[in-house]
Amino acid sequence: MRIDVVTIFPEYLAALDLSLVGKARQRGLLDLRVHDLRDWTADRHRTVDDTPFGGGAGMVMRPDVWGRALDDVLGTAPPEGPAGSPSSPGGDSPPPGATTLILPTPSGEVFTQRHAEDLATADRLVLACGRYEGIDARVAEHYRTGGLDVRELSIGDYVLNGGEVAALVMIEAVARLVPGMVGNPESLVEESHGAAGLLEYPVYTKPPRWQDLEIPEVLLSGHHARIDRWRRDEALRRTARRRPEMIAALDGTALDKKDVALLAELGWSVSDDGRVVALPEGEGATDRGAGPAG
Numbered sequence: 487m488r489i490d491v492v493t494i495f496p497e498y499l500a501a502l503d504l505s506l507v508g509k510a511r512q513r514g515l516l517d518l519r520v521h522d523l524r525d526w527t528a529d530r531h532r533t534v535d536d537t538p539f540g541g542g543a544g545m546v547m548r549p550d551v552w553g554r555a556l557d558d559v560l561g562t563a564p565p566e567g568p569a570g571s572p573s574s575p576g577g578d579s580p581p582p583g584a585t586t587l588i589l590p591t592p593s594g595e596v597f598t599q600r601h602a603e604d605l606a607t608a609d610r611l612v613l614a615c616g617r618y619e620g621i622d623a624r625v626a627e628h629y630r631t632g633g634l635d636v637r638e639l640s641i642g643d644y645v646l647n648g649g650e651v652a653a654l655v656m657i658e659a660v661a662r663l664v665p666g667m668v669g670n671p672e673s674l675v676e677e678s679h680g681a682a683g684l685l686e687y688p689v690y691t692k693p694p695r696w697q698d699l700e701i702p703e704v705l706l707s708g709h710h711a712r713i714d715r716w717r718r719d720e721a722l723r724r725t726a727r728r729r730p731e732m733i734a735a736l737d738g739t740a741l742d743k744k745d746v747a748l749l750a751e752l753g754w755s756v757s758d759d760g761r762v763v764a765l766p767e768g769e770g771a772t773d774r775g776a777g778p779a780g
């Protein structure tokens with residue numbers, strides 16, 4: 487997979503040399519390139535922003551600078567750029583294949599594991615990191631109209647100073663799903679937000695006793711079926727407490743009898759057509775609304 491990031495702070499992306507993503511780059515699994523947006527400016531101050539039309543506070547990133555940068559990085563620029571534009575600071579020609587342009591923005595759809603799974607199937611991702619009040623809205627419109635897969639994605643309901651941290655979040659979530667990235671792909675199967683639609687069960691390691699706290703006995707039993715059941719129950723309990731909306735989104739037809747019985751204890755019922763619905767307060771719930779602890 488090839489990933490390009492365009493930013494005015496290329497140093498911000500230094501973390502992409504570390505850990506699993508860094509190793510994947512060294513092993514050639516990920517071709518990751520970071521570009522300085524200012525390389526596509528045409529004035530001596532290397533200006534990327536200007537005042538907003540309509541007035542108001544802050545500055546907006548110019549579409550002409552972004553357009554030159556993205557055309558070049560995406561490979562849609564004419565071979566000889568218009569007078570004044572730099573000669574291809576984006577490097578050699580990008581590979582053919584499915585490309586997605588990602589514009590991180592707090593006003594976008596919230597990025598989830600489903601987006602990560604979907605984006606991990608792309609041949610190529612280009613991430614355009616905004617700053618100031620964001621990127622002129624015509625940039626997204628222009629590339630979308632041109633037929634490119636353009637995604638405006640938020641990493642959560644808060645506002646950061648720039649898109650670099652959001653780009654790091656999305657790249658790490660996507661890259662670990664690229665085949666060959668994670669040494670033991672089984673470790674991805676039961677994770678939070680995976681196919682089961684649950685949070686992961688609590689995990690423990692050595693020593694078996696620490697600060698007067700013991701690990702659940704079943705985990706020492708060596709009885710795989712009992713351990714699997716315990717883990718499933720704990721995942722259901724934890725999800726019901728912390729993220730009840732995820733329980734409500736479960737497909738009831740995929741639940742087994744023990745799941746349904748536990749959910750009933752936790753205050754949920756499963757209808758014949760597979761909907762999982764919270765019982766009215768006081769009915770059955772022993773655990774619901776207990777807060778985020780546990």
Ligand SMILES: C[S@@+](CC[C@H](N)C(=O)[O-])C[C@H]1O[C@@H](n2cnc3c(N)ncnc32)[C@H](O)[C@@H]1O
Binds near residue numbers: 620
């Ligand atoms: C200060 S923010 C602009 C916020 C914008 N004026 C608004 O209110 O929607 C500057 C840049 O940070 C990035 N950014 C900030 N918060 C983000 C979030 N929650 N998710 C993704 N990107 C974010 C975007 O690239 C954005 O263009």
